[in-house]
Amino acid sequence: MATTISTATNGERLSSYDPSTGQVIGTVPIHTAADVDAAVARARVAAQSWSTRSFQARAEELTAFRKALAAHADEFADLLHRENGKPMLEAYTEVMMALGHVQHAAARAEEAMAPKKVSAGILANFRATVTYLPLGVIGVIGPWNYPLFTPMGSIAYALAAGNAVVFKPSELTPLLAVKVAEIAAKTFALADLLQVVTGAGATGAALAKAAVDKVAFTGSAATGKRVMIAAAERLTPVLLELGGKDPMIVAEDADLDKAAEACVYGALTNAGQACISVERVYVADAVHDKFVDKVIENVRALKTGGDDGHLGAMTSPAQVAIVKNHLEDAVAKGAKVHTGGAEAISGSYIQPTVLTNVTHQMKVMSDETFGPVIPIQRVASLDEAVKLANDTTFGLGSSVFAGKSEVAREIGARIRAGMTSVNSVMGFAGIPSLPFGGVGDSGFGRIHGDEGIREFTRIKSTAEQVVSIPMNMMSFRQPKDMTKRLKGMIKQLYGDGVVAKAGDLFRKLRSR
Numbered sequence: 292m293a294t295t296i297s298t299a300t301n302g303e304r305l306s307s308y309d310p311s312t313g314q315v316i317g318t319v320p321i322h323t324a325a326d327v328d329a330a331v332a333r334a335r336v337a338a339q340s341w342s343t344r345s346f347q348a349r350a351e352e353l354t355a356f357r358k359a360l361a362a363h364a365d366e367f368a369d370l371l372h373r374e375n376g377k378p379m380l381e382a383y384t385e386v387m388m389a390l391g392h393v394q395h396a397a398a399r400a401e402e403a404m405a406p407k408k409v410s411a412g413i414l415a416n417f418r419a420t421v422t423y424l425p426l427g428v429i430g431v432i433g434p435w436n437y438p439l440f441t442p443m444g445s446i447a448y449a450l451a452a453g454n455a456v457v458f459k460p461s462e463l464t465p466l467l468a469v470k471v472a473e474i475a476a477k478t479f480a481l482a483d484l485l486q487v488v489t490g491a492g493a494t495g496a497a498l499a500k501a502a503v504d505k506v507a508f509t510g511s512a513a514t515g516k517r518v519m520i521a522a523a524e525r526l527t528p529v530l531l532e533l534g535g536k537d538p539m540i541v542a543e544d545a546d547l548d549k550a551a552e553a554c555v556y557g558a559l560t561n562a563g564q565a566c567i568s569v570e571r572v573y574v575a576d577a578v579h580d581k582f583v584d585k586v587i588e589n590v591r592a593l594k595t596g597g598d599d600g601h602l603g604a605m606t607s608p609a610q611v612a613i614v615k616n617h618l619e620d621a622v623a624k625g626a627k628v629h630t631g632g633a634e635a636i637s638g639s640y641i642q643p644t645v646l647t648n649v650t651h652q653m654k655v656m657s658d659e660t661f662g663p664v665i666p667i668q669r670v671a672s673l674d675e676a677v678k679l680a681n682d683t684t685f686g687l688g689s690s691v692f693a694g695k696s697e698v699a700r701e702i703g704a705r706i707r708a709g710m711t712s713v714n715s716v717m718g719f720a721g722i723p724s725l726p727f728g729g730v731g732d733s734g735f736g737r738i739h740g741d742e743g744i745r746e747f748t749r750i751k752s753t754a755e756q757v758v759s760i761p762m763n764m765m766s767f768r769q770p771k772d773m774t775k776r777l778k779g780m781i782k783q784l785y786g787d788g789v790v791a792k793a794g795d796l797f798r799k800l801r802s803r
């Protein structure tokens with residue numbers, strides 16, 4: 292049987308650390324470009340076989356895979372806790388959400404990829420069909436913040452669509468990915484269907500350059516650009532999920548208790564290391580102070596660290612440094628610290644920090660902080676809130692709280708973002724049928740939902756002539772007066788003519 296985690300040809304290994312203690316918890320191979328190419332070549336063979344199976348057969352194997360993953364839920368939660376630093380409750384939540392996507396993708400693939408009969412327009416004697424076919428081999432480059440849930444949003448959908456996958460996890464969370472690969476090798480009849488290659492950035496760069504049919508990347512905008520440049524060498528399409536600076540808007544008539552509770556969860560879950568974290572909050576002037584008090588009250592009830600903590604260790608020292616820098620920059624520019632703050636950072640633990648008096652001149656309001664920080668800005672009107680919410684190069688998620696749902700929906704519609712939660716936070720991420728992705732610096736392409744399945748397909752258009760007609764436009768043999776007829780058709784079809792529909796004209800011409 293082929294292995295899903297081959298030993299690296301150079302024999303080098305990478306250590307995975309527990310961020311709360313700094314201790315090594317395991318090692319994995321550092322795969323070279325040659326190793327990556329070999330994995331892709333094996334995946335290509337698996338893809339050929341997998342793509343010919345029926346949707347039902349694929350769904351059955353994916354269901355077996357899901358059940359096997361679920362049977363190892365404790366191990367996954369433990370690895371998530373130890374490699375990423377998140378508390379056990381959040382670890383199990385992540386496992387559950389990841390499994391939900393495997394189930395959804397398997398169940399939806401057939402319908403999402405069902406051939407579509409479309410109008411043949413002026414060529415009404417044709418049958419026009421759009422079909423969706425697997426791409427082949429998908430390279431998935433995953434992040435460290437949700438090392439199971441996020442890549443599964445590509446892996447499960449790519450597999451369900453009939454592709455093979457080569458997955459490169461972050462160097463910070465490789466052990467979890469190796470576990471996924473071991474289970475995949477035991478569950479799928481094709482052992483090379485889902486392979487994992489491990490290593491640092493160079494291994495990811497090799498995958499972006501390899502002969503894959505699409506690269507699905509999650510991470511920073513800077514690395515996303517590098518991936519796109521590398522993939523351009525072969526004109527490999529890319530799907531980029533690049534994080535955000537998600538705004539939350541709280542209207543004057545919002546339920547402040549609910550809004551504050553949701554704000555605190557949205558900003559602090561996973562210690563703020565979520566691409567769809569609430570990163571900026573805009574609150575109507577009339578309720579600003581009350582809302583801030585409620586947020587502070589919620590935050591003071593939270594515990595950082597320990598097995599029963601709400602906030603775990605930050606996954607990497609580099610991320611702690613970014614958060615500290617944002618906090619220092621904000622304070623230097625006049626922000627008021629209500630809880631936490633740069634001084635309260637201890638090793639890999641950051642105390643949840645509430646800031647007010649913030650402005651868009653501060654990094655904490657413009658750059659992705661990716662940490663447990665809640666910057667709250669007072670606004671004079673909802674129009675100002677929308678203007679500020681859209682004052683960003685990012686556009687991933689967003690949330691709106693208002694008493695009147697229609698107002699909340701209207702505000703949400705005006706926010707330039709891929710996703711909006713109304714009177715909740717992050718709701719869109721928990722609904723597998725909703726496509727997930729952003730605009731601008733948040734990237735492009737979609738995971739989840741039917742769009743997330745079709746993201747891993749190639750579109751084939753078929754035009755089938757079902758009836759021959761005397762007037763055949765795809766021929767050089769035309770009547771002498773054809774130019775004149777065409778002139779008339781242009782006028783009738785697209786000008787001020789009386790024939791409303793192409794089909795009517797076709798019938799008229801056929802009856803001649």
Ligand code: NDP
Pocket residue numbers: 432433434435436459460461462463490491492493494495496497499509510511512513514515517518532533534535565566610613659660661
């Ligand atoms: P990166 O974008 O560098 O890493 C994301 C993934 O890309 C990892 O698997 C990484 O591997 C891999 N990678 C690194 N270099 C390359 C390359 N040249 N070609 C291909 N793949 C590569 O994120 P960071 O870990 O540096 O985090 C930086 C910032 O990115 C964070 O502060 C946060 O703002 C944002 N971020 C956003 C995420 C999101 O959910 N959208 C997730 C993670 C980070 P390796 O880890 O082995 O280097």
